Amino acid sequence: MPGAPCSPHGCVRSARPWAGVPRSALRLGVLLLVVLLGVLLTPIVGRLRAARRDRWIRRWCLVVVRAAGVRTRITGAAPPTGGLLIVANHISWLDIPLLAAVRPARMLAKTEVRGWPVVGGIAARGGTLFIDRDRLRALPGTVGRIAEALRGGAAVVAFPEGSTWCGRAQGRYRRAVFQAALDAGTPVQPVHVRYRFADGTASTAPAFVGEDALLTSLWRVVSARGLVAEVDLRPTLAPEGHTDRRALAAAAQGRPRHTGSPSGAHP
Numbered sequence: 001m002p003g004a005p006c007s008p009h010g011c012v013r014s015a016r017p018w019a020g021v022p023r024s025a026l027r028l029g030v031l032l033l034v035v036l037l038g039v040l041l042t043p044i045v046g047r048l049r050a051a052r053r054d055r056w057i058r059r060w061c062l063v064v065v066r067a068a069g070v071r072t073r074i075t076g077a078a079p080p081t082g083g084l085l086i087v088a089n090h091i092s093w094l095d096i097p098l099l100a101a102v103r104p105a106r107m108l109a110k111t112e113v114r115g116w117p118v119v120g121g122i123a124a125r126g127g128t129l130f131i132d133r134d135r136l137r138a139l140p141g142t143v144g145r146i147a148e149a150l151r152g153g154a155a156v157v158a159f160p161e162g163s164t165w166c167g168r169a170q171g172r173y174r175r176a177v178f179q180a181a182l183d184a185g186t187p188v189q190p191v192h193v194r195y196r197f198a199d200g201t202a203s204t205a206p207a208f209v210g211e212d213a214l215l216t217s218l219w220r221v222v223s224a225r226g227l228v229a230e231v232d233l234r235p236t237l238a239p240e241g242h243t244d245r246r247a248l249a250a251a252a253q254g255r256p257r258h259t260g261s262p263s264g265a266h267p
Contacts (some may be wrong), residue, residue: 004163004171007210011166012220013203019069019225027222031067038064039122057104061097065229068221070094070206071198076233078103083150083186084236085177087252088193090159091167092206093217095193098231102191105155108146108177129156139176146180156180160249166207167195173253178245187236190252198226 006012019027038060045056065072078084086105088095096107111130113123129149131142149156160178161171181188195206205224208217221227234254242248 004161004165004209006164006166006169006207008212008216011168011204011209012207012212013205019223023069024219024223027067027069028218031064031218031222034060034064034067042122054104058101061101064097065094065101068094068218069224070195070221070227070229072098072101072229072231074102074231074233076235078155078189078233079187079236081153083153083184084155084189085146085150085181085186086155086157086189086191087160087173087177088157088191089170090161090164091193091195092164092208092221093214094195094206094221094229095159096157098193098229099157099191102231102233103155105157106149108142108156108158127154143176143180143183146177147183150180150184150186160252164207164209166204166209167202168204170253173249175245175249178248178252182239182242182245182248185239187238188248188252189236190234190254192232192234194230194232196228196230197224198228203227 018024045053048056062072078086080103084103084105086099086103088099099105100107106127106129107123108129108131109123111132113128113130129142129145132138146156146158158177160173160175162174163171165171178188195203197203203224205220205227206217206229208214237248237251239248242251
């Protein structure tokens with residue numbers, strides 16, 4: 001089972017400067033209201049044509065992020081249609097709406113998420129592909145389901161690190177999910193996510209790592225002032241241009257365009 005050395009006490013720093021308790025409480029209330037509204041409208045949105053449904057989902061995801069007090073900067077673009085494996089580094093629960101705002105997709109998540117209150121039901125209805133990290137023998141079947149979704153023209157979002165990191169360092173991409181792209185003959189879209197304050201200072205406030213509680217993480221995010229999420233979409237990788245899944249995973253992870261600590265190590 002992939003794991004990260006990051007922990008709430010060792011890596012995550014409370015947001016500075018503070019937004020203030022009244023504003024933070026307002027943000028949290030609006031965020032929960034927006035999420036609830038999305039849940040209630042899910043049956044209606046599901047009946048829309050694909051193009052309209054995707055537009056609605058993208059807008060809703062951006063509203064979710066903005067309701068938390070986080071601004072977004074998205075550079076690059078993803079192919080709007082066709083099978084696509086989207087892979088990204090994983091820092092926060094914010095990563096999920098951010099990537100869905102780029103292109104609505106089926107998420108790959110650990111099977112424990114299915115049992116989470118509210119979130120599990122939403123994930124299942126949204127077509128999430130669940131992976132049992134405790135049963136390695138089930139992995140080929142999961143890879144097969146991902147490949148089938150890709151062949152069907154769906155986009156699939158995966159976090160190949162297998163765990164969240166604080167953002168000051170990054171884990172090595174696991175290779176298994178890339179086999180699905182090779183089997184389906186679909187491109188891979190590498191994405192790099194990072195969080196900063198408006199002045200450019202890196203922030204670990206959004207990190208959701210280790211034994212961090214979701215409510216604690218939510219409050220830390222809505223309490224931050226001037227938090228910006230930067231999503232960098234890099235050029236797609238054609239599967240035929242790589243000899244195997246190891247080479248494809250290495251190409252997808254690459255080296256960040258911005259300076260920082262080497263992968264897998266804390267400064």
